[in-house]
Each structure stands twice: as structure tokens, then as C-alpha cells.
Amino acid sequence: xxxxxxxxxxxxxxxxxxxxxxxxxxxxxxxxxxxxxxxxxxxxxxxxxxxxxxxxxxxxxxxxxxxxxxxxxxxxxxxxxxxxxxxxxxxxxxxxxxxxxxxxxxxxxxxxxxxxxxxxxxxxxxxxxxxxxxxxxxxxxxxxxxxxxxxxxxxxxxxxxxxxxxxxxxxxxxxxxxxxxxxxxxxxxxxxxxxxxxxxxxxxxxxxxxxxxxxxxxxxxxxxxxxxxxxxxxxxxxxxxxxxxxxxxxxxxxxxxxxxxxxxxxxxxxxxxxxxxxxxxxxxxxxxxxxxxxxxxxxxxxxxxxxxxxxxxxxxxxxxxxxxxxxxxxxxxxxxxx
Numbered sequence: 001x002x003x004x005x006x007x008x009x010x011x012x013x014x015x016x017x018x019x020x021x022x023x024x025x026x027x028x029x030x031x032x033x034x035x036x037x038x039x040x041x042x043x044x045x046x047x048x049x050x051x052x053x054x055x056x057x058x059x060x061x062x063x064x065x066x067x068x069x070x071x072x073x074x075x076x077x078x079x080x081x082x083x084x085x086x087x088x089x090x091x092x093x094x095x096x097x098x099x100x101x102x103x104x105x106x107x108x109x110x111x112x113x114x115x116x117x118x119x120x121x122x123x124x125x126x127x128x129x130x131x132x133x134x135x136x137x138x139x140x141x142x143x144x145x146x147x148x149x150x151x152x153x154x155x156x157x158x159x160x161x162x163x164x165x166x167x168x169x170x171x172x173x174x175x176x177x178x179x180x181x182x183x184x185x186x187x188x189x190x191x192x193x194x195x196x197x198x199x200x201x202x203x204x205x206x207x208x209x210x211x212x213x214x215x216x217x218x219x220x221x222x223x224x225x226x227x228x229x230x231x232x233x234x235x236x237x238x239x240x241x242x243x244x245x246x247x248x249x250x251x252x253x254x255x256x257x258x259x260x261x262x263x264x265x266x267x268x269x270x271x272x273x274x275x276x277x278x279x280x281x282x283x284x285x286x287x288x289x290x291x292x293x294x295x296x297x298x299x300x301x302x303x304x305x306x307x308x309x310x311x312x313x314x315x316x317x318x319x320x321x322x323x324x325x326x327x328x329x330x331x332x333x334x335x336x337x338x
Contacts, residue, residue, distance in 0.1 A: 006123075006133065009034045009141040016041055023106035026090075026132045028116035028123075029141030033180035035115060039086065040287050042113060043276065052079035053275055059085070060272050060298075061092030066099040073102070073110035083110040090116040100128040103135055149178055157187065157200060164200040171205050185218075217253045224254075225296045229338045236330040244319070247326060251316050251333075257296075258308045264297045265305070271298045311336035 009027055016038070025042075027035045050056050055077045059069060069087055077083050090096065106112070123129040123138070132138040144152060153169035164172070176186045190200055193208060220239070223232035239250055260283065267282060268274040271294050279290045300308070315333040318324050 006138055006140045007136075009038050009139045012139045013038050013041060016045065021045075021111060022137060023108070023110065024103060024112045024114070024132065024135070024137040026114045026116065026129070026138045027141060028090075028118065028120055028139075030118060030143045031141035031180070032117075033184075034141040036181075036291075039113065039115070042084070042111070043287065046082065046084045046111075047277055049082050050077075050080040050084060052077070053278065054078035055080040055083045056275065057083075057085045057273060058276070059087045061087060061089035063272055064093065066093060066095050066102070069112065070099070070102045073107045073112050077109055081109065083107075084113070085110065086113045086115070088115045090114045091118070091120075097127045100131040103128055103131040103137065143178075144180070146173070146178070149173060149180070149183075152180065153183060153187075156184065160187070160191065161198065162187075162191065162194070162200055163198050168200060168202050168205060171202055172200075175205065217250045217257075220250065221254070221257050221292075221296070224334075224337055225292075225299050227299065227338055229334060232334045232338065233331065236334055237327060240326055240330065244326075247319060247330070248316070251312055251319075255309065255312050257293075258300070258305045258312070260293050261297050261300055262302065262305045264293055265302055268294065268297070271295075308337045 009029070009031070012022070012025060012027075013034075015022070025038075027038060029035070046056065057072055064087065069085060072085055073083060075083075087093070102112075119140070120129055124133060129138065150166050150169045150173065153172060154164055154166060157164040157169075172183065172186070176183055187200075190204060190208060194200065194204065217239075220232060220235045223235055236250075239246055263283070264271070264274075264279070267279060274294045276287060276290055276294065279285075279294070280287060283290060283293075285293070311333055314336075315329050318329050319326070
């Protein structure tokens with residue numbers, strides 16, 4: 001089967017909305033937004049199905065074998081009718097080919113979700129992908145083309161109770177870029193700006209264009225988590241001209257960022273087995289926020305957190321009590337964190 005003819009993640013999501021649940025979902029492709037949306041929805045669905053935390057697990061490909069995944073999926077539920085296991089970074093699993101045997105005879109009471117970053121080369125001829133395709137468990141998430149993305153923006157705004165034309169959606173894309181995650185973030189900013197008004201027009205988008213283009217502290221957190229010093233410095237320098245208040249706000253939010261990571265180290269010492277739904281309640285955060293913090297907690301050790309907090313406090317004091325160049329302060333800060 002040609003890769004182009006494989007079913008999309010949106011098809012799997014549509015089936016899920018009709019309560020049609022497959023025993024295995026293999027999700028791959030460049031559109032991480034669509035994959036994240038599917039994972040979010042299957043997690044929400046299983047909140048009403050699973051009554052015991054022992055019947056749900058999340059693993060990462062660099063620290064799990066498929067033998068362990070199969071063992072979990074094949075063991076009867078502890079207190080629920082179903083079990084859910086999610087494996088992220090499937091491309092890093094070393095014994096993935098062995099999973100073909102489970103694919104041919106999956107457990108009746110378990111749902112296994114495998115998330116692969118990017119596309120898979122020769123998926124139709126290598127295992128376990130060949131078996132996943134043959135059994136209808138393989139779903140791809142392709143990045144949308146320009147026209148498709150315009151339609152998605154119009155539909156997304158409509159589902160949020162707002163209205164935007166295709167031309168204005170195009171304008172938003174030209175300003176923000178073609179990342180669905182980033183577009184969704186910017187739409188939220190526009191909604192806040194509009195208040196009760198429903199229509200998003202070119203005038204509104206243009207009036208917010210500087211704000212929409214600017215990097216923010218969340219972009220900086222992502223760059224720090226990736227240990228991408230070059231990108232982190234680029235974002236930090238972008239924040240500098242906005243205002244001194246914005247610099248202090250950035251430092252305070254980064255202090256909160258590392259404080260939450262420290263708290264996660266206590267609540268979920270092993271991020272590979274973190275219960276996202278439980279953490280959502282304890283931290284009073286959304287699914288995406290918690291997932292982001294869990295990913296960051298895998299990167300930063302407690303020692304890293306302590307060093308970062310100390311560096312942030314030093315930067316805060318330097319900004320308040322010295323005439324040191326702001327760019328120099330931020331450069332030292334980023335270097336000490338990474």
C-alpha cells in the first residue's frame with residue numbers, strides 16, 4: 001500500500017467520536033498537532049472508562065521494550081473494563097519488529113497507542129509497520145497544504161464560536177506561520193482581544209500583528225527544554241526591546257516554570273509513568289500544560305532546577321540593582337541554565 005493512501009489521524013479521531021475504538025493506534029507524521037489532539041481526546045474518553053490508575057500507563061521509546069508493553073496490555077485490568085497504554089517516541093524502541101505478533105492478535109481489553117515522530121520510510125515492507133497497515137491500525141498525520149490550512153483556521157474559529165474569512169485566515173497565516181499549534185495560540189490571543197465580538201477581521205489581525213509575531217516566554221521554555229541555546233538566545237533577545245517590565249515578567253514566569261518542574265519531581269518522580277489526568281487536577285492545569293511540564297521534567301534534574309533558579313534570581317537582582325547591559329544579563333542567564 002502506498003504511503004499516500006494510508007488513513008489519516010483525523011479519520012481515527014472521527015471514529016473515536018462515534019465510540020469506535022480500535023485495539024491499536026499507530027500515529028506518525030509531521031503534523032504533531034493532530035497527533036496531540038487525538039491523544040488528548042482518547043485520554044478524555046478513557047477518563048470515563050478507566051477507574052483504576054493501574055490500568056493506564058505511558059512509556060517512552062528510549063526506556064521501554066515492546067515486551068514490557070505487551071505484558072501490560074495482556075494482563076487483565078485491575079479494576080476497569082479496559083486498559084490504555086501510550087508509547088511516545090516509538091521510533092526509539094529497539095525491539096519494535098517483535099510487536100508484529102501482538103498486532104496480529106491484540107488484547108480484547110487493551111488499547112495501545114504508539115506515537116512515532118515523523119514519517120516512516122518503507123512502512124509497507126518492514127515490520128511492525130506492514131502488519132499495522134494490514135490490520136488498519138496505521139494512521140498518518142501530514143502537514144496541511146496552504147489551502148487546507150486556511151480551511152482549518154476557518155473551521156477552528158467557527159467551532160470556537162468565532163468567524164473569520166478565508167482571506168483573513170490567509171493574512172493570519174502570513175503573520176504567524178503555518179504551525180497549527182502556534183496558530184491556535186494566536187487565535188486565543190485574538191479571542192481575548194475581541195471579548196464578546198465574534199468576527200475576526202483584517203483590522204484586528206493587523207492591529208495585533210506585532211504581538212502575534214513576537215516570541216514569548218513559552219517559546220523560550222520550549223527552547224530551554226530542547227537545550228537549544230541558539231534558539232533560546234534568539235527568543236531572549238527578541239524579548240529585550242519590548243520593555244523592561246516584559247523582561248522581569250519573563251524571569252518571573254521562568255522561575256514559576258522551574259518551580260513547577262521541582263513540584264513534578266515530587267508528584268511524579270518517574271515522568272515515564274506520570275498520570276497526566278491526576279496531575280491536571282493537582283496542578284490545576286490543562287492537558288497540554290501538564291504534558292509540556294512532564295516533558296521538561298525529563299530533561300531537567302533537581303540539580304538543574306536549583307542551578308536555573310539561582311541563575312534567574314541573580315539575573316533579577318542584576319536588572320534591579322546594576323547598570324549592566326540587559327543583553328549581557330540575558331546571555332549569561334541562558335548560558336547558566338543550559
